[in-house]
Amino acid sequence: xxxxxxxxxxxxxxxxxxxxxxxxxxxxxxxxxxxxxxxxxxxxxxxxxxxxxxxxxxxxxxxxxxxxxxxxxxxxxxxxxxxxxxxxxxxxxxxxxxxxxxxxxxxxxxxxxxxxxxxxxxxxxxxxxxxxxxxxxxxxxxxxxxxxxxxxxxx
Numbered sequence: 001x002x003x004x005x006x007x008x009x010x011x012x013x014x015x016x017x018x019x020x021x022x023x024x025x026x027x028x029x030x031x032x033x034x035x036x037x038x039x040x041x042x043x044x045x046x047x048x049x050x051x052x053x054x055x056x057x058x059x060x061x062x063x064x065x066x067x068x069x070x071x072x073x074x075x076x077x078x079x080x081x082x083x084x085x086x087x088x089x090x091x092x093x094x095x096x097x098x099x100x101x102x103x104x105x106x107x108x109x110x111x112x113x114x115x116x117x118x119x120x121x122x123x124x125x126x127x128x129x130x131x132x133x134x135x136x137x138x139x140x141x142x143x144x145x146x147x148x149x150x151x152x153x154x155x
Contacts, residue, residue, distance in 0.1 A: 015088050040147065044077060049070055059124070072117065104137060107133055
């Protein structure tokens with residue numbers, strides 16, 4: 001995880017901070033945005049590892065080693081960060097339509113293909129895909145909204 005996940009979180013925060021140079025925002029606002037971007041993925045990783053472990057054990061009734069869960073969450077969250085980077089860079093240079101905000105929904109396809117790796121029973125595959133997709137999108141977004149609420153002067 002240290003080799004790709006944490007540097008990718010840093011790159012995402014730096015790309016978010018670059019909005020200071022491309023948009024008319026203050027330096028403090030750009031720093032706040034970058035911090036929020038980093039923390040939403042950092043906290044989201046550990047929250048998703050915990051929730052995935054509980055979901056796998058309680059609902060899917062499959063005991064997973066923690067290393068497998070961390071790898072699964074790390075790769076999917078890394079893809080989510082790449083989508084976020086692409087969306088941010090595209091917004092800096094182009095007037096992109098709002099449909100690009102739905103790009104992270106492609107995580108559902110990756111999660112669908114991860115069923116074999118995560119040893120999901122066939123009868124619970126739809127539950128697994130829908131729940132994991134919602135969790136991967138909702139937990140970082142909830143952390144982001146919480147930080148927006150707690151930090152003064154941010155939207």
